[in-house]
Amino acid sequence: MKRVVITGAGTVNALGLNVPDTLTAMAEGRCGISQLSFRDVERLSIQIGAQVHDFDETAHFNRQQLSLYDRFTQFTLIAAREALAQAGLEFSGELAARSGVVLGNSGGGMTTLDENYRTVYEDGKNRVHPFVVPKLMNNAAASHVSMEFNLKGPSFTVSTACASSNHAMSQAFQMVHGGLAPVMITGGSESMLCFGGVKAWEGLRVMSKDACRPFSANRNGMVQGEGAGVFVFEELEHAKARRAEILAEVVGFAMTSDASDIVMPSKNGAARAISGALADAKLNPEDVGYINAHGTGTAANDKTECAAVADVFGAHADKLMMSSTKSMHGHCIGGTGAIELLACIMAVRDGVIAPTIGYEEPDPECALDVVPNVAREARVDVALSNAFAFGGLNAVLALRRV
Amino acid sequence: MRVGLMSVQDRIIRIIADQAMIEPSDVAVTDTMEDLGIDSMALVECIFALEEEFDIDVPFNANEPGKSDFDISSVTSVIAGVERMIAEQKT
Numbered sequence: 179m180k181r182v183v184i185t186g187a188g189t190v191n192a193l194g195l196n197v198p199d200t201l202t203a204m205a206e207g208r209c210g211i212s213q214l215s216f217r218d219v220e221r222l223s224i225q226i227g228a229q230v231h232d233f234d235e236t237a238h239f240n241r242q243q244l245s246l247y248d249r250f251t252q253f254t255l256i257a258a259r260e261a262l263a264q265a266g267l268e269f270s271g272e273l274a275a276r277s278g279v280v281l282g283n284s285g286g287g288m289t290t291l292d293e294n295y296r297t298v299y300e301d302g303k304n305r306v307h308p309f310v311v312p313k314l315m316n317n318a319a320a321s322h323v324s325m326e327f328n329l330k331g332p333s334f335t336v337s338t339a340c341a342s343s344n345h346a347m348s349q350a351f352q353m354v355h356g357g358l359a360p361v362m363i364t365g366g367s368e369s370m371l372c373f374g375g376v377k378a379w380e381g382l383r384v385m386s387k388d389a390c391r392p393f394s395a396n397r398n399g400m401v402q403g404e405g406a407g408v409f410v411f412e413e414l415e416h417a418k419a420r421r422a423e424i425l426a427e428v429v430g431f432a433m434t435s436d437a438s439d440i441v442m443p444s445k446n447g448a449a450r451a452i453s454g455a456l457a458d459a460k461l462n463p464e465d466v467g468y469i470n471a472h473g474t475g476t477a478a479n480d481k482t483e484c485a486a487v488a489d490v491f492g493a494h495a496d497k498l499m500m501s502s503t504k505s506m507h508g509h510c511i512g513g514t515g516a517i518e519l520l521a522c523i524m525a526v527r528d529g530v531i532a533p534t535i536g537y538e539e540p541d542p543e544c545a546l547d548v549v550p551n552v553a554r555e556a557r558v559d560v561a562l563s564n565a566f567a568f569g570g571l572n573a574v575l576a577l578r579r580v
Numbered sequence: 581m582r583v584g585l586m587s588v589q590d591r592i593i594r595i596i597a598d599q600a601m602i603e604p605s606d607v608a609v610t611d612t613m614e615d616l617g618i619d620s621m622a623l624v625e626c627i628f629a630l631e632e633e634f635d636i637d638v639p640f641n642a643n644e645p646g647k648s649d650f651d652i653s654s655v656t657s658v659i660a661g662v663e664r665m666i667a668e669q670k671t
Contacts, residue, residue, distance in 0.1 A: 305632065
């Protein structure tokens, strides 16, 4: 089987409009959560989110492009440009024919949907812009990446709610690992921070009105974010032959399904995904130094996740570090796993562990080292990234230092 | 120039030029959509913009562009079509 390495990374999120700014913010424990700003926000009971504020789409795209790119596609393309510039890859001939794009996304073009529903329902107009469909479809981002970079191999979008990006990256890993593709562009994006998007989440009553405090006894819910993370997964020998800089190695993954409840997490499903990823990567539990937690800041997720980690790692659970960076960049739903993989790369490559900020009170049901509030320097050989989605669909990835 | 003072023809040319990403002065009434580099996607967007501008409903099916009642073969024919629809709307 082929070994798979990451040779490029890109992002847009509330912490930064590129990878270096995002990693600096994570290392400083900065919070990207702020007052939401969009039309009709005053009608929401939830007023906070990790929104990307200082973003000028016209600096990146022309008017024709913007008529086709929803915000989630814009984020994706900017992140993909950064990742591919870092990788230094151009696609032509055989390489183009075999390389593809697998991205995670949950809501599709929510902003486009919201704006056009307004047009026909609220404003009573009977006509919408002709590109509503190609703009809002969930695969729009993957398709535009394939077009912009001439990727002609397998491309599609994976939609598994909060685990979308991890499922997508697992698929991309598998394609390179199995020799189907020499290079895959992967990750995910989401942009649900619009009136309808947040209103829908409000209904579920799981959102915090003040802050995201994962693992803290006084946590009171999740805070939504938005953004994209895009990576270049490349076959090791292919990367070495062109002397590419390697950020980390992807060594394994696992996917499981709880098969129990549409919203409540299951310890068993999470634990099987974590132990499955270790088995796939041929790792011992003791090899793992850091876990980027799913850590949503809800009562249910955080205690279930900690219990699953304790089950899988036994005594080693007290030695490893596990943080939730959602406390900084919010829960970016279908894009969150991709943004969180950046914290795993920082852990194995730079030896910097991103903290769980907003941590105020220990919770006996979350009694692990959650790297509270302040980043830490530590040598980490292996990092895991957890994602446990609504619908009981779980995906865990394992990265190793190179 | 204020929109209110522009003729129907000038307003149509401005919309077409916008889609073709050229100056209105570079649009000749004898030009075809192809001459102006307007592809099928841009054409659909153009028709949407005309509908919005003049509050008309243009009968156009992208599957059968030639069979529409609305003649899009040249800038002149588009102007004639829009003017006819505006006139019909007033009656």
